[in-house]
Amino acid sequence: MKFISENHENCWKSALKLLDPTPSELEHGLELHQSLFAMDHFGFLPYGTWNEAFVDLWNELKAKNIGQRELSERMSHIHYQQCCFDPACAARFREIMRASGLKCMVHTVAEGKSREADFKRMADNLQTMRVFRDTIVQAGTVADIKKINEEGKIAVIWSVNGPPFAGHLDNLRDEVEWVDVWERMGVRLMHMSYNRRNFAADGCAEKANAGLSSLGRELVHYLNKAGIIVDVPHTGEQSSIEAAQISGKPIMASHTASRALFDFVRCKEDKTLRAIAENDGLIGVYASSRMLGGSGDLLMMLKHIRYIADLVGSRHVGIGTDTMYMHLWPTSDRISNYENAEYSDRWWGNWSEWPNPNKNVPIPNETHYGSLGWLNWPLFTVGLVKNGFSDEEIGHILGQNFLRVLAANRPNERG
Numbered sequence: 001m002k003f004i005s006e007n008h009e010n011c012w013k014s015a016l017k018l019l020d021p022t023p024s025e026l027e028h029g030l031e032l033h034q035s036l037f038a039m040d041h042f043g044f045l046p047y048g049t050w051n052e053a054f055v056d057l058w059n060e061l062k063a064k065n066i067g068q069r070e071l072s073e074r075m076s077h078i079h080y081q082q083c084c085f086d087p088a089c090a091a092r093f094r095e096i097m098r099a100s101g102l103k104c105m106v107h108t109v110a111e112g113k114s115r116e117a118d119f120k121r122m123a124d125n126l127q128t129m130r131v132f133r134d135t136i137v138q139a140g141t142v143a144d145i146k147k148i149n150e151e152g153k154i155a156v157i158w159s160v161n162g163p164p165f166a167g168h169l170d171n172l173r174d175e176v177e178w179v180d181v182w183e184r185m186g187v188r189l190m191h192m193s194y195n196r197r198n199f200a201a202d203g204c205a206e207k208a209n210a211g212l213s214s215l216g217r218e219l220v221h222y223l224n225k226a227g228i229i230v231d232v233p234h235t236g237e238q239s240s241i242e243a244a245q246i247s248g249k250p251i252m253a254s255h256t257a258s259r260a261l262f263d264f265v266r267c268k269e270d271k272t273l274r275a276i277a278e279n280d281g282l283i284g285v286y287a288s289s290r291m292l293g294g295s296g297d298l299l300m301m302l303k304h305i306r307y308i309a310d311l312v313g314s315r316h317v318g319i320g321t322d323t324m325y326m327h328l329w330p331t332s333d334r335i336s337n338y339e340n341a342e343y344s345d346r347w348w349g350n351w352s353e354w355p356n357p358n359k360n361v362p363i364p365n366e367t368h369y370g371s372l373g374w375l376n377w378p379l380f381t382v383g384l385v386k387n388g389f390s391d392e393e394i395g396h397i398l399g400q401n402f403l404r405v406l407a408a409n410r411p412n413e414r415g
Contacts (some may be wrong), residue, residue, distance in 0.1 A: 004095055004375065005327060006218045010375030015298050018371050019379065021386050024291065029382030030089035032391060037149075037399040038381065039104035042189075042233070042254035042320030043374070045128065045136075046096040047079065051089060052329055054082050054296065055334050068171060068341035073120075080124035084131040085214035092261065094135045095156055096325050100377045104145055104155040104399065106254060109187070112162020112194055113348065115178060122158075129156065138186050157406070159189035159254070165220055167200050175199070176222045188406065189229045189254060192243055193236070195350040201243070202236030204265045205350040211238035217246055224248045233284075233320070235403065237272050244275040245281045250405045251279055254284040255320035257304040258311075262293025270311060276310035282405050284320025287374075298371035302383045305397070310409060314393040318401050322366050325374040 021029065039203075052199045057078055061071055083089050109125040110118035115331045129138050137148045139155035140385040148155040164178035182190070192212075195205040200216030202208055212220070213243045220243050223230050230251040232240040244251050253276055259267035268276075268283070276283055289296035292304060301319075346352055384394045 002099075003142070004092070004099060005329075007369060008099075008373065008375050011370060011376055012379065014366075015373070015376045015379040015383075017385050018297060018299050019383055019384055025385050027384055029385040032385065032394055033101050033378040033381035033398075036381075036395050037103050037403070038377065039102055039155075039318075039399040039402060040100075040106060040321050040377070041252070041282070041402055042106045042286075042322055043316040044324035045091075045105075045107050045156075046083075046093055046325040047167050047327065048372075051082060051086060053086065054078065058335050060287035062336075062338070067343070068338045069343040069400070071338070072343075072345070073117075077120070077124055080128055084128060090131070092327060093132060093402075096375065097132075097135050097328075099375055100194070100325075102154060102377060103149050104139070104157065106157045106159050106189060106402075108161060109158045110160040112160050112164070112191060114190050115164050116183075118160065118164065118322050125158070125336055127159075128294050137292055140188060142403050145403070158186045159191075160187050161191045161194045161234070162198065163192070163200060164192060169199065169201070169215075172218060174214075176219065178284050179219075179222055179226050179228065183226045183228055187228060188409075189231045189252065190220070190223060191231050191234055192239060194234045196348070197236075201232075201239035203350065204234050204236050206236060209236050209238045211236075211287070212242045212246075217242075220247050224409070229405060229409045232276075233322075235267040235271055239269065240272050241275040244272075244279040246283060247279060249409045250281040251276060252282045252284065252405060254282075254318075255288075256283060257285050257292055257301075258307045263323035264291060264293065266291045267293075271340055273308055273312055277316040280405075280408070282316055282318055283312070284318040287319070287321040287367060287372040287380075289372055295299055297366045298376070298379070298383055301372060301380075305384070306387055309389070309397070312354070314389065314396050315401060317397050318399070319380060319397065321372075321374060323372070323374055326368055371403055 058075055083093055110121045136154045136156050137149055139145045139157055146156040166174045167176050193201040193203040195203040197203055201212050201221050202210055220230055230243050230247050231254050232243055233253045233255045233366050257267045259269045273283055287301055292300045294300045
């Protein structure tokens with residue numbers, strides 16, 4: 001086994017210790033991960049660019065007192081630049097993608113804050129796709145994915161975290177026309193809302209649980225028409241249920257978990273999970289330690305997968321890590337934000353309003369430094385073997401379920 005970093009090695013050993021597979025379970029799981037179609041149902045391309053040049057650029061901009069918002073926006077762009085054009089970072093990016101053993105991943109290309117901000121993020125991602133076209137290729141259909149994999153490359157499906165509404169609310173076309181633009185850009189999954197309430201739906205972090213607005217219902221039908229998968233991981237329970245009930249095509253909650261196992265707003269109640277499954281949809285379980293509850297490790301993630309599979313069937317379960325590989329985050333004495341800055345994206349995500357039952361319980365960072373490390377993907381498959389899933393069920397969970405949902409949403413497999 002070749003490890004990319006000491007952290008990668010530590011994560012791998014941590015997962016193996018927890019799983020404690022027999023030699024045959026380990027061998028079979030690793031073989032399955034290599035032979036089956038395995039994909040991340042929601043994640044992020046690697047952050048492999050924490051080099052000295054990045055840190056120097058951060059500190060140079062901060063010394064100019066450009067402000068926290070501007071610093072965050074500029075450094076996001078510089079991250080992509082460093083990844084693409086620093087030879088060491090670019091080589092590491094390719095190595096990380098190959099080491100995952102994945103054949104496809106859903107990647108978030110925009111946060112849904114504004115069309116201008118989304119375009120900037122999409123431009124950075126287009127450049128990344130172009131620079132690393134020997135390794136990753138944007139895909140829009142099942143046929144695309146198959147062709148890309150046959151060429152020995154990894155397919156990337158684009159997702160955005162919210163609809164690109166105009167916000168004028170005086171003409172339906174004004175509100176939905178940009179959905180078509182996003183579709184032509186290659187977006188194939190779209191959140192209905194992100195934690196907060198928008199014009200379409202309640203977010204999961206809102207105290208209210210009112211369901212879809214009239215515009216939200218029209219948006220669901222329009223996404224069906226455009227061939228974009230309705231995604232409800234950050235959407236409120238009632239809004240998620242109604243989206244599943246009125247959608248003419250399978251929907252997803254691409255990265256969530258079971259509220260029966262952990263009473264947390266980012267998890268979904270049984271009735272919501274059933275509604276998504278009854279729509280022939282798909283529920284992805286995330287690898288975020290602080291949102292899994294319990295031990296917050298790989299075993300806990302597998303418990304959520306098993307619970308949901310027992311509830312609605314393995315045909316409706318996947319893994320959407322909601323994370324990425326992060327390489328050598330700079331030490332705190334080398335890089336820092338503005339102290340007491342007024343601007344913070346925590347408000348946009350409504351993070352401060354989330355009641356977390358585990359907020360006073362220390363949970364180790366299993367996501368980046370433990371058993372849930374993104375490059376442990378082959379061991380996620382070993383964990384499915386260890387949990388008694390059949391090879392056929394594992395094939396469904398790793399990626400076949402997503403291919404079914406994607407094909408059902410694309411009109412005549414349009415490109």
